[in-house]
Amino acid sequence: MSPDAAPILEVSGVVKRFGGFHALDGLSFHVSPGEILGLVGPNGSGKTTAINVISGLYAPDAGSVSFAQTQVGGMASHKLVHLGINRTFQVPKPFMSLTVKQNVEVARTYGGATDKSPPMADLLEEYRLADVANRPASDLTNAQQKMLDLVRALATQPKLLLLDELAAGLNPTELDWIAGRIKALAQGGLAIIVVEHLMGFIEQITDRVIVMNAGKEIFEGTLAVAVKVPQVIEVFLGGEHAA
């Protein structure tokens, strides 16, 4: 990662309310091409909401989201996909009755794949789905469905990839392997935001983390520094550990 690279995504002062609850309460951060940013925080701190706002599922109630110098807050998801934003889901959401190949085919056809896009066979091979290419997605294991989600996202050639708990439920061997894949994607120039509870995994792959609590960022920097900051310790472990 080059620290000087101009950010591709800038989130500033984003507010998202559900009734009276402020899921996001003035969240600001940025991420640059080639960088892997970790989004960590206790349950309910707004990590997934942040991903949902950036990927167009929710429109922000206030603040701005700018992607490659374009204001994208509240834009329809399929348009964001065409601009170069994509994501995976905490609970994988493939098209269950369609085959693995058909799943990827939809994303290639409608997500703006070009001649330069990686061929489908390569993508399936790379993410260990080649053997099940002609099976319906409903036949896949949870880990395979997660990979299919990722391949679906990659087939649209994103510039920014949001990974919502991709690692949860993978075994240690799979974790090492997927960590390698994610790093390789970042080296190819992709900006990646990782939401994850597994701190070892975050440590292994991220360049920088944002620690969130109650809908806003309370720390930005490396994970190694974060774990020494009293405020961070307090939200994760409770006040008595912070002293």
Next chain:
Amino acid sequence: MPDTVRHYLFIAVPLLVVLAVAPSVYNNHLLLFNFVIFFILAQGVNIIYGFTGYLPFGYVGFFGAGAYGFAIMVMHLNAPAPLAVLVGGAVAVVLGLILTPLLRLSGAYFSIANLAAALAVLHLIANPALEQITKGPYGVALNGTFNPTMAYAGGILILALTLGIVVYLKNSSFGLALQAVREDSFSASMSGVSVVRMRTIAWRASALVAGLAGGVFAWYVSVFYPDNVFSADFSIFAIVFALFGGVATISGPLIGVIILYGIYNLIGFTTPQYFQLIYGLLIMALVLFLPAGLVSLATRRGWNVP
């Protein structure tokens, strides 16, 4: 041979040919015509339910709107029947446009709202205050255009169009994207698919074929009341036939119509006293044992059913 061509050659063309020659060897012309109508309506349900997941309980609204579109063109403008049939299709598409906001609803809410919409259209047309335009509840008599032979031919043309749409959906990336929307609309939009656009196109295509079927039905029967062409039986039969065969396939709804409408008429002729009992049991058996339709007997074994 590409799948599209095979599907036309081995499913659509044989069916159309059989239906075209059937009147010369079988003399119950009305029964054959009803088969054509139900082939169209079952495939129309297939387009909207099979490919997008919206179950239209008020599907007959489009059919009735098409029938009255035909009747008004003939009564007030003396339009030739084929033109009036096309207008019937157009009227249904306009009704589909007006009802587009229903697509914001999902599951049973959509089905109920659609049913209510069909009833609203029925009572608008059957309103005595509109007698000058629609003849209200007193029904229409269109003696001038009565021509069952031509109407039957028109029905076959409309069936050909409908089959063309379904074969296209089954084999195109557009149809694949529709199915993706049906499976998970947010994942579909994250694949770059414009979900709203896809749904409205399928909705209008489905409305179009039902409207054309309504128009050609009006042409064929020439005398009818609002309650006839807005009868809930049309919606229910079309849905049951499509589901019985298996939706999101080309052959499923056709098989459903052949078997169920065939049995329906067979029991109706031979043992009418047991009719509703046998028919009801058959449908219950279907829901219990084959919820994904007859074609699932094959797809379960990994066979691909066109």
